[in-house]
Amino acid sequence: MAEKDMTEKTLEAFNDVFADIINGLLFDGEQVLQQESLIDAQTFSMYKADGQLHRQDRDVAKYWVDQHGERITVRLAFLGIENQSNYDPDMPLRVIGYDGAVYRAELSQKDRYPVVTLVLYFGDMPWGRNRTLYDVVHIPEKLRPFVNDYKINLFEIANLPEEAVNHFHSDFRTVIDYFISSRSEKVYELKNSADFTHVDELLTLMSVLTQDNRFEESLEGEGGKPQNMSSLLDRIEERGRQKGLDEGHQEGFREGADQNRLENIRSIMETMKLTAKQAMDALKIPEADQLKYISRL
Numbered sequence: 001m002a003e004k005d006m007t008e009k010t011l012e013a014f015n016d017v018f019a020d021i022i023n024g025l026l027f028d029g030e031q032v033l034q035q036e037s038l039i040d041a042q043t044f045s046m047y048k049a050d051g052q053l054h055r056q057d058r059d060v061a062k063y064w065v066d067q068h069g070e071r072i073t074v075r076l077a078f079l080g081i082e083n084q085s086n087y088d089p090d091m092p093l094r095v096i097g098y099d100g101a102v103y104r105a106e107l108s109q110k111d112r113y114p115v116v117t118l119v120l121y122f123g124d125m126p127w128g129r130n131r132t133l134y135d136v137v138h139i140p141e142k143l144r145p146f147v148n149d150y151k152i153n154l155f156e157i158a159n160l161p162e163e164a165v166n167h168f169h170s171d172f173r174t175v176i177d178y179f180i181s182s183r184s185e186k187v188y189e190l191k192n193s194a195d196f197t198h199v200d201e202l203l204t205l206m207s208v209l210t211q212d213n214r215f216e217e218s219l220e221g222e223g224g225k226p227q228n229m230s231s232l233l234d235r236i237e238e239r240g241r242q243k244g245l246d247e248g249h250q251e252g253f254r255e256g257a258d259q260n261r262l263e264n265i266r267s268i269m270e271t272m273k274l275t276a277k278q279a280m281d282a283l284k285i286p287e288a289d290q291l292k293y294i295s296r297l
Helices: 001-011 015-026 091-106 172-183 200-211 230-273 274-282 287-294
Strands: 036-040 044-049 052-057 060-068 072-085 115-123 153-156
Touching: 001 172, 015 036, 015 072, 015 115, 015 172, 044 060, 044 287, 052 115, 052 200, 060 200, 072 091, 091 115, 172 200, 230 274, 230 287, 274 287
Parallel strands: 072 115, 115 153
Antiparallel strands: 036 060, 044 052, 060 072
16 A cells, blocks of 8 residues: 555656646646646644644645746645545545645745645545535534535546546546546557656556556566557567466476376386375375376376
C-alpha cells in the first residue's frame, strides 16, 4: 500500500499532470488552470485528540496562485488530490479534517482562499452511498436545519464517460483508459497515441495499480524506454512471446529429465528385480516425487 501511494503521488505531483486532472474533472477540459500557476503546498497537518498530537497526510497538494512575472501576488486556492483504491465510508469525515486544517491555518495568514479536494477512486466496484456528511452521520430530523452538510468531490476514474475522458491530455489519460477498459472487461484499446512525458513514473504507477509487473519491466532492456502506448504494447507483447518461448524450453527440459529418470527406474527394476519403491529409493528420488512416477510405470 505504501508503494502504491508513493507512485500515485509521484505522477500526480507533476504540475502538468496535476493541472490536467483539475481541468479535466472540474472545468470540463477548459484550460483554466495553468501548470505555471501551481506551487507545492505542505501535505501534512497536525490535530490533537486524546491529549496527543496526531499527523494527517494528504496525497498531493498545490497552491493555485496569481503570478506577475516572478512575483506571487495572491493565492487563489488550495487544491488537494486524494487517491482511493477501496471504498471508504468515512471519506467525508476525512476530507472535512483535511480541509478544516487548511482553513484553520488561514487564521494566522493574510490571504484567505478556498480549499478544494478531489477524491480519485480507482476501485472496480461502484463507490457506494457515502459522499456527504449526512450519509455518514445520523442526524435527528429536528437538528438537520442546524447541521451543515459537507459533500466530497468524488470521481470514479473507471466509470468516467467518454466525453470526460477526452478532456485529458497528460500521462494521466493512459491511467484512465486502462481502468475504464478493466471495468468494462474489454481488451485495452489504443486511444491515445501521444508520447509519454513521465515514462518511469507512469509505468511504475501502472505496475502498482494493476499488480502487473510487465509495465515496469518494459522500462528495461534494449531499444530504450517505450515512448508511447503503441511502443509499450509492442514491448509487452514481445516480452510475453519471449517468456513463452523460454518457459516452453524449460518445460521441455523438465519433461526430458522426467522421461530419463523414468527409464532409469524401469531399468533398475528389471536388472535388479526390485519393486518400484525400492528402485526409486536406490536412485535417491524424494518420496514427494515418487508418486508421479508410480502412476506412469
